[in-house]
Structure formats: structure tokens, C-alpha cells
Amino acid sequence: MRFLYTFCFQLLLPVVLLRLWWKGRRSPAYRARWAERFGQFAGARPGGIWVHAVSLGETIAALPLIKALQARYPELPITVTTTTPTGSERVRQALGDSVFHVYAPYDLPWCLSAFLRRIQPKACLVMETELWPNTLHACAARGIPVVLANARLSARSARGYARFSALTKPMLACLSRVAAQHEDDARRFLDLGLPAERVTVTGSIKFDLSIPEALRGAAAGLRAGFGARPVWIAASTHRGEDESVLAAHRALRARFPQALLILVPRHPERFGEVAALCATQGERVARRSAGEAVGPDTSVYLGDTLGELLIMYGAADLAFVGGSLVPVGGHNFLEPAALGLPCLSGPHDFNFADIARQLAAAGGLRRVADAAELAEAVGAWLAEPEAREAAGAAALGVVEANRGALARLLELVDKTF
Numbered sequence: 001m002r003f004l005y006t007f008c009f010q011l012l013l014p015v016v017l018l019r020l021w022w023k024g025r026r027s028p029a030y031r032a033r034w035a036e037r038f039g040q041f042a043g044a045r046p047g048g049i050w051v052h053a054v055s056l057g058e059t060i061a062a063l064p065l066i067k068a069l070q071a072r073y074p075e076l077p078i079t080v081t082t083t084t085p086t087g088s089e090r091v092r093q094a095l096g097d098s099v100f101h102v103y104a105p106y107d108l109p110w111c112l113s114a115f116l117r118r119i120q121p122k123a124c125l126v127m128e129t130e131l132w133p134n135t136l137h138a139c140a141a142r143g144i145p146v147v148l149a150n151a152r153l154s155a156r157s158a159r160g161y162a163r164f165s166a167l168t169k170p171m172l173a174c175l176s177r178v179a180a181q182h183e184d185d186a187r188r189f190l191d192l193g194l195p196a197e198r199v200t201v202t203g204s205i206k207f208d209l210s211i212p213e214a215l216r217g218a219a220a221g222l223r224a225g226f227g228a229r230p231v232w233i234a235a236s237t238h239r240g241e242d243e244s245v246l247a248a249h250r251a252l253r254a255r256f257p258q259a260l261l262i263l264v265p266r267h268p269e270r271f272g273e274v275a276a277l278c279a280t281q282g283e284r285v286a287r288r289s290a291g292e293a294v295g296p297d298t299s300v301y302l303g304d305t306l307g308e309l310l311i312m313y314g315a316a317d318l319a320f321v322g323g324s325l326v327p328v329g330g331h332n333f334l335e336p337a338a339l340g341l342p343c344l345s346g347p348h349d350f351n352f353a354d355i356a357r358q359l360a361a362a363g364g365l366r367r368v369a370d371a372a373e374l375a376e377a378v379g380a381w382l383a384e385p386e387a388r389e390a391a392g393a394a395a396l397g398v399v400e401a402n403r404g405a406l407a408r409l410l411e412l413v414d415k416t417f
Helices: 002-023 034-038 056-072 085-098 109-119 133-141 155-163 165-173 183-191 213-224 242-255 268-280 309-314 334-338 350-362 371-383 385-401 405-416
Strands: 049-052 078-082 100-103 123-127 146-151 177-180 199-201 231-237 260-265 285-287 300-302 318-321 343-345 365-367
Touching: 002 133, 002 165, 034 100, 034 109, 049 056, 056 078, 056 085, 056 123, 056 146, 056 405, 078 085, 085 100, 109 133, 123 405, 133 146, 133 165, 146 405, 155 165, 155 183, 177 183, 177 405, 183 199, 183 350, 213 309, 231 242, 231 309, 231 334, 242 260, 242 268, 242 371, 260 268, 260 309, 268 285, 268 300, 309 334, 318 371, 318 385, 334 385, 343 371, 350 365, 350 385, 371 385
Parallel strands: 049 078, 049 123, 078 100, 123 146, 146 177, 177 199, 231 260, 231 318, 260 300, 285 300, 318 343, 343 365
Antiparallel strands: none
16 A cells, blocks of 8 residues: 555656745745755754754744753754755754754655665654655664654544544554643544554643743843733734634624734735735724734734744734634644743644643633634623633643643653654
8 A cells, every 4th residue: 555655646746846945935935945855955963863843833842842851851953854944944953963854855766765875864743744655764774763742633534544544554663652632632543553552641742831031031022112001912813714703803892992912824925915914994004014003093913023922922812823714723722821921722623622622621712603703702801801810820830730741742752762
């Protein structure tokens, strides 16, 4: 089955490259460094630990892990791979030259051979659910242990893997250890055929997020520039979701005329598109990237920069986390929760189902179905500061109660060497 998969992938490679070129129309970085995707690069630091994070979200989650690995194994170089320019830029911003960074190779044997020949890792840590048959097979064939770190597997993804069990079971057999976020994730891996002795529930390392004082200071400075007005944030929004957020904001301003929305689209290539959407809907927009100040008539502050989402969260009174009014599966609720913000989510939060359940049970998260409910929920919290602060404290309490996953994950990593 893996050979059939490889044959089909090879046939579709021109389409993959065309898609990459097409995405480069809006985000030119997609058209750069193509050789790395085929395992061709120079300057590698061989013989260390390979950490693979897919995009921006996984990269942010991996940063505490990477820094802990650097402290724990100072003698080992670390190679970090991503697949997207946003993930790549975050690695460079946060880690600089302390790690070697390239794009991950395509899941084709000849690309992987070139890549592994250059970095020669002692171990590989893959973040969350980035599973590729040839990658895992190539590591297993070379005796490279692979740990699936902070692993999550939604019910929908599990059904997809189950449909291709002839490919999935041999792939999972190549994993040395799986550090699952929750018992539900662990059970789904077991149902797919992963041996029980290889699965450990460690919790989500996203709970171990720490907020530096410098970041809190930057957030306070940003908030001071907004003046004394209510501020809410809609973060990591997707196409088809911004319209609902803006509709909610218009309804909200009928009740709170001075309300300011911080709008942060998920993908950088959409920054211009969302700015234009705001303008067509009559919003007065100040763009973060242009250094534009927020005036009394500004209704939307567009967070169109990379690596500053936590600063944006810290400048708001409450947070709506996107990817949830559309069937994307939601994004990381723990970032606003770690800042003591009450959270709002749409109905599609299956990528963070357990975290959403915990936050909702504690009173730190409310779910809404559409723009009308979003406006109502934001308005209710803005009108009741005490209730809002209590919800924010509850959200922070969930984060504090679940810390420790990183230490448990590192114990598993120790056992792979």
C-alpha cells in the first residue's frame, strides 16, 4: 500500500508544485527555498534531534519543548522543520541561529534520503498529528526513534485514517512513542492499531505556556494607545468567518458605540483581503503593520503582523478564537486563557475538544452559533465586568491546573535515547 501511495504522490508532484506556486501569488515566501522541500540544502548540523512542526500553531507549541531540549541536551544540535512560511518565520524570530531550520522534505523516498543523509538525527520529535508514511518508514529503517509529541487525533481524523488501515497500521508501527494530549486521543490511536505500550497520556504542552513580562508590557502599551474603550479580539479567523465577526461587531456597536475590534486573520496572505473587506463594510481600520494609530473613530484594529498574537490578546478584554464558526476545528484557546481572558468559540472546536470542554465546564468559555449569538455574548461580558473577570480567572485556573505536560513529555524523550 505504501508503494501505491508513493507512486500516486510522485504522479501528483507537479500538481503539488503548482499549488505551491499558486499560493505564492498572495504569499511570495511560498515560491522561495523550493530545493529544501526536496532535501537539498547546506549548513546542516548533523547528529542531533530533529523536531518537526507543521505551521505557525504547531511551531508556537513546540517552542517551549525546543528550548527545554536545548537545556537538557546542550551537546546535541537541533534541526527544526516546518512546511509553511509562517512557521518558518516564527522559528527564525524565536530561535534564530540556535537551531538549524529548513523546510520539511516531501514524503518521497528520494527526498527523505537526501534530507536524512544531511542531518543524520539521533531522534525525531513530530508535533501533534503530522504523520507521513514514507517519513516514518525511512526513520524506522535507519533506526531513528520517532516520538509523536503533544499528539492529538480527532474523531474525524481517526475515521479518515481507519479508511486506509492498510497504510495506517504499518505507519503507526514505525512510531516509537506517542505522547497523547488526552485519553480520548490515546484511545483513538489504540483503535487504529498502535500497541498500548507505546502510548502515554501526558497532557497538552500548550498548558505550559508562559507569558514573559516583556510581552505583558508590550500588551499594556498597546492597550494604552486605545484609550478608555471596550476592546474585544477575534483571532485566527478564516475566510467565511470574518464576515460574521464584522456583523457581530456592527451589532455590538449599537450597544457600545466605542467598542474596538482587534481582528487577526489566521493566514498572512489574507491580510490585504480582510483589510479590503473591512473597508467595504464601512469600518474605519488601523493596520498594525503600517504603524497606524487608533483614533476615536477607529472601529477595527487589524493585527496583520506575525508573531504578535499574544500581544494582541493581552490588549483585549475578551477573546473569540476563530476557525470555529467555520468547520476548521478551532485554534488554541490556551493563549488567551493564559492571559486571564474569557473565551468565545463557535460550534466547530473539534481540534481542541478536550481543552474547550474543560474551559466551558469551568465557566471560562462560551460557545456561540452565529454572528447574532457572538454579538450577544460579547455584549454580555462587556456589560458585566465582574462576570467577565470571573470567567477570565476561571480560564486561567484551567491552564494552571493542567501544567506539567512538558516535563512528562521530556521523560518520554529521555527513554528514546
